[in-house]
Amino acid sequence: MFLHNLFYELKSSLRAKELIIWLMIFPIILGTFFKIAFGDLYDKQTKMDTIKTAVVGIENDPNFRTVIEQIEQEDEPLLKAEYLDEEKALEKLANGDVTGVIYAGDDMSLTVSDTGIEQSVLRVFIQQYSTKAGIIKETLASDPSKLGEVTKALMADASPNHAEPLTKGNTDFYIEYMYNLIAMVAMYGSITGLHIAVGNQANLSPLGARKCCSPTPKALSTLAGIIGSWLVQAVCMVICVSFTAFVLKTDYGKNLPYVYLAAILGGITGVSMGFFVGSIGRMKNSMKVAICMTGSMLCCFLSGLMMGNIKGWIAMKFPVFNNLNPAALVADSISSLNLYTGHERYFTKLMYMCGISAVFITLGLILTRRRKYADL
Amino acid sequence: MANSVVKIDNIVKRYGELLALDHFSLDIKEGEVFGLLGPNGSGKTTTINCLLSLLAYDKGDIEIFGKKMTPVSYDIKKKIGIIMQNVAVFDELTVYENIDYFCGLYINDKKLRKQYVEDAINFVGLGDFRKFYPKKLSGGLLRRLNIACGIAHKPKLIILDEPTVAVDPQSRNKILEGIESLNRDGATIIYTSHYMEEVEQLCTRIAIMDKGKKIAEGSKDELKRMIKNTETVTVEVLGLTQSMLDELSALPHVYDVKYDGQKAVISCSGGKHNLIRILDTLQKKEVSFGRVYSELPTLNDVFLEITGKALRDKED
Numbered sequence: 248m249f250l251h252n253l254f255y256e257l258k259s260s261l262r263a264k265e266l267i268i269w270l271m272i273f274p275i276i277l278g279t280f281f282k283i284a285f286g287d288l289y290d291k292q293t294k295m296d297t298i299k300t301a302v303v304g305i306e307n308d309p310n311f312r313t314v315i316e317q318i319e320q321e322d323e324p325l326l327k328a329e330y331l332d333e334e335k336a337l338e339k340l341a342n343g344d345v346t347g348v349i350y351a352g353d354d355m356s357l358t359v360s361d362t363g364i365e366q367s368v369l370r371v372f373i374q375q376y377s378t379k380a381g382i383i384k385e386t387l388a389s390d391p392s393k394l395g396e397v398t399k400a401l402m403a404d405a406s407p408n409h410a411e412p413l414t415k416g417n418t419d420f421y422i423e424y425m426y427n428l429i430a431m432v433a434m435y436g437s438i439t440g441l442h443i444a445v446g447n448q449a450n451l452s453p454l455g456a457r458k459c460c461s462p463t464p465k466a467l468s469t470l471a472g473i474i475g476s477w478l479v480q481a482v483c484m485v486i487c488v489s490f491t492a493f494v495l496k497t498d499y500g501k502n503l504p505y506v507y508l509a510a511i512l513g514g515i516t517g518v519s520m521g522f523f524v525g526s527i528g529r530m531k532n533s534m535k536v537a538i539c540m541t542g543s544m545l546c547c548f549l550s551g552l553m554m555g556n557i558k559g560w561i562a563m564k565f566p567v568f569n570n571l572n573p574a575a576l577v578a579d580s581i582s583s584l585n586l587y588t589g590h591e592r593y594f595t596k597l598m599y600m601c602g603i604s605a606v607f608i609t610l611g612l613i614l615t616r617r618r619k620y621a622d623l
Numbered sequence: 624m625a626n627s628v629v630k631i632d633n634i635v636k637r638y639g640e641l642l643a644l645d646h647f648s649l650d651i652k653e654g655e656v657f658g659l660l661g662p663n664g665s666g667k668t669t670t671i672n673c674l675l676s677l678l679a680y681d682k683g684d685i686e687i688f689g690k691k692m693t694p695v696s697y698d699i700k701k702k703i704g705i706i707m708q709n710v711a712v713f714d715e716l717t718v719y720e721n722i723d724y725f726c727g728l729y730i731n732d733k734k735l736r737k738q739y740v741e742d743a744i745n746f747v748g749l750g751d752f753r754k755f756y757p758k759k760l761s762g763g764l765l766r767r768l769n770i771a772c773g774i775a776h777k778p779k780l781i782i783l784d785e786p787t788v789a790v791d792p793q794s795r796n797k798i799l800e801g802i803e804s805l806n807r808d809g810a811t812i813i814y815t816s817h818y819m820e821e822v823e824q825l826c827t828r829i830a831i832m833d834k835g836k837k838i839a840e841g842s843k844d845e846l847k848r849m850i851k852n853t854e855t856v857t858v859e860v861l862g863l864t865q866s867m868l869d870e871l872s873a874l875p876h877v878y879d880v881k882y883d884g885q886k887a888v889i890s891c892s893g894g895k896h897n898l899i900r901i902l903d904t905l906q907k908k909e910v911s912f913g914r915v916y917s918e919l920p921t922l923n924d925v926f927l928e929i930t931g932k933a934l935r936d937k938e939d
Contacts, residue, residue: 251727255716262715449677457711457772460675461728462697468728618694619679622638623672 252468256475260439261482270439270483274432275490281428282495285421298326298365301336301345307352314376325372349373423582425497427552429506430577432487433513434543436480437521441539443472444525444611445532450620451525452532469615473522473608480514502584505593509584509600513577516600517543519607520573526614529622543574550575576600625652627689628780628811629674634683636669636835643669644680645835651813651828656806658826659815660922666835667815668708671784674813675705687780701729704778704810708785710769712757719744719753722771729776743775746804748797763794770798774805781805782813787821799825819922831926838929843922850928851878852920854891856898858905859913863887867908874900 260266305312315328329336329345336348340360347359347369355377359366379401386397447469449456458468488510491497499506524539549572551558558575561568569575580596587593629651636644644666651657659667672678674685676694685692687699712721722740730736744750747767757765766786774781783802787795802825806812816822822829823843830840839846847853863882871887872880876894880887891897898917905912926932 248728248731251724251731255713255720255724255727258720259713259715453707453709453711454713456672456677456709457705457707457725458728459677459694460700460703460705461725462700463728464695464697619676621679623678 248463249467249471252463252471253475256443256472257479260475260479266439266479266483269435270432270480271486273435274428274487277431278425278428278487278491278495281421281424285424296365297324298347298369299345300326300328300369301331301339301348302328302351303331303333303336303348304351305330308355308380310380311351311355311376325368422497422585423551423578425491425495426578426581427547427550427574428491429484429487429510429581430513430550430574431543431547431552432483433480433510433517433577434520434546434574436476436483436514436517437524437539437543438536439476439480440473440518440521440523441525441535442521443469443476443518444522444615445535447472448526448615450529450623456623465615465618466612469612473518476518476522477515480518481511484510484514499581500585502581505584505590506581509577509580509593509597512597512600512604513573513580516573516576516604516607519604519611522611523607523614526611546572546574550578570596570599571603573600573603576603625654627651628653628655628687629657629813630684630686631670631674632684632686634670634673634680634685636666636673636678636680643835644673646683647832647835647837648683649830649837649840651811653811654806654809655828656802656812656814656826658822658829659813659832660817660819660822660829660926661832662817665817665832667817667832668784669835670832671705671782671813671815674782675703701776702779704773704776704781706770706773706781706783706786708788710757710765712765712768712772714757717754717756718749718760718768718771721757721768722775725772726775729778739775739777742777743771746774746801747771761791761794762789763791763797766790766798767794770801774810778810780811780813784815785817786814787816787818795821819926823922829922831922831929833926833930839925846922846925847920850920850925851892852890852924852928853893854897855918855920855924856889856891856901856915857886857918858889858901858915859886860905860910861885863910867905867910870904870908871901874904877901 302311302315312330315326318324319327328349329339331339333348336345337358339345340348340358346365347357349369350356350358355373357369357373359369382397382401383394386394445451446454447458447465449459459465485507488503488507492499492503492506520542521539524542525535530538548554549557549561549568552574558569558578561575569579576596576599580593580600583592583596584590627650629649631647631649634644634647635642647666647670649657649670659670661667669678673680674687674692676685676692676696687696688702690696690699692699713724716724719740722743723736726736726739726743730739744753747770749764749767749771752760752764757768760768770783770786773783781802787798790798799821802812802814812825814822814825826843828840828842829846830837831846832838839849841849861884868880868882868887871877871889874897876891876897877889878892879890882888889897889901898915902912902915
């Protein structure tokens with residue numbers, strides 16, 4: 248009997264158009280939009296392109312060519328040089344084909360036609376090169392035996408301050424939108440949970456009344472519905488995470504299995520929330536759907552789906568709220584995988600999700616346990 | 624004497640101030656087709672919902688198959704088939720799947736269930752539509768699907784709550800024939816409707832309800848015998864004088880004459896050859912008349928005479 252109910256619950260849910268639209272198609276469209284809108288914003292703001300440079304008189308300083316060639320072999324080289332005579336180099340500079348013209352030799356100089364970050368970088372680069380080359384030459388002239396020691400010292404970082412990144416994870420803020428997108432899909436699970444509550448109560452739907460007339464216990468049919476919805480929601484979450492990971496190329500590092508787990512648990516929380524809302528009172532179905540959708544979107548808004556910094560603001564002002572907001576819990580749990588080396592925070596968030604789901608399901612079952620109705 | 628299948632004893636159901644069922648009692652015997660007839664809002668569906676233990680009631684007792692009916696009387700529920708007024712099917716499941724789903728709530732054995740589902744599909748004539756989704760079905764076919772979902776598990780007691788509302792004549796006939804067939808196969812039927820023709824055609828015993836009360840009960844002949852009217856003669860005739868109307872009123876067994884200038888409606892109580900006597904009187908006075916027809920009393924006449932109002936509106 249239970250498996251029969253579960254089988255048809257899965258079948259009807261997977262064929263429900265609104266479920267396919269809201270839980271599969273809409274997130275794919277929104278995720279693609281995020282990718283198009285924000286995908287390369289971080290790169291544009293934080294990363295510098297290779298600087299195209301013309302070098303004149305390289306024959307005067309063969310060591311400089313060696314240095315340039317080493318730089319060019321790096322993954323993201325600082326500059327790309329062309330070795331030209333002065334006339335062609337200046338022509339390219341005038342045409343904007345190169346950012347600057349470096350005159351190699353003892354009196355190294357730089358000619359630029361504009362001011363900006365790239366020009367400043369070139370200036371700092373030739374200053375550092377000139378300084379270090381001068382020291383090496385002076386060492387060779389005065390005491391060649393100390394050349395190795397001097398070179399080693401020059402290679403070392405002279406600064407007493409050492410930059411240590413806060414995280415080894417992806418610091419691209421765009422990725423936060425993807426976490427919130429996953430949270431949003433999890434919250435939309437509330438619609439399927441809502442239908443379970445409505446579809447099993449005689450005073451809320453003809454289908455519920457019809458089921459209540461059958462010899463199948465209400466608890467069994469409700470439980471089959473809830474588990475069916477959890478499974479369907481889990482499939483939707485897997486599709487959503489897979490789409491962001493493999494199609495939109497969101498970098499989850501080595502944490503993808505944990506992301507799946509958090510997303511599925513988030514989906515279960517969403518379904519449970521919907522079941523609870525569906526169990527309250529005798530409002531029209533459309534009203535309950537509206538409450539679920541509004542509640543879901545509010546949770547997503549407060550977790551940063553529309554305004555990236557709102558979650559941080561809430562964390563400062565009402566720190567407890569982020570542990571009660573299911574959407575924030577989903578986004579935070581995935582975010583913690585990226586930002587923290589350990590999994591303590593991740594599992595704490597998962598525990599909160601389990602707790603909230605248990606509360607919603609228990610309250611929902613209590614509210615729907617009534618066996619006879621005063622009015623139909 | 625046949626066993627009682629349903630026994631409703633003195634049920635009282637209130638919706639706030641409104642008394643929906645007022646000390647209502649019924650005793651339905653095995654093998655009967657029992658009709659609950661009454662206008663909209665008379666308490667038919669409330670009776671059914673109380674009977675099924677969906678609705679809480681304020682007073683009284685309900686027994687089905689000799690046992691007290693409660694929401695957890697699963698052994699009783701197994702024997703009941705319910706066809707509700709509102710179609711209750713899954714939009715996302717096909718005709719076959721819907722019937723299989725509801726049948727599966729009663730029958731665990733897959734093989735047996737498959738046979739039962741096929742029987743139900745053939746019974747309601749939806750063989751060509753088994754892979755259709757409900758939204759693709761007409762109103763009549765949808766009602767038939769609703770019935771198939773309710774009777775697929777071969778119940779001993781079948782409750783049909785206004786199953787022919789908004790159904791085309793072809794589907795209505797199919798449904799009524801099906802109900803008669805189910806009864807021939809041994810099922811006890813409870814049929815609620817405000818269509819008196821259906822109730823007259825189908826039911827072996829009828830209870831007429833109004834304002835939550837049972838106002839009459841019996842076979843259709845017993846009910847008709849309860850009232851004064853036994854025959855109504857209608858004559859299309861122009862220009863009847865008051866003296867002529869008085870003469871008609873004075874005929875034996877005639878107790879009421881109404882005339883609107885175009886037709887005379889003459890109500891008779893008992894007696895034989897009323898029609899012949901009326902026509903003889905008109906011919907003797909050389910009154911020419913058009914169409915003449917004689918009607919035996921209907922359940923509507925019964926309802927009209929008992930309550931002073933028509934059973935249903937003319938537009939119905």
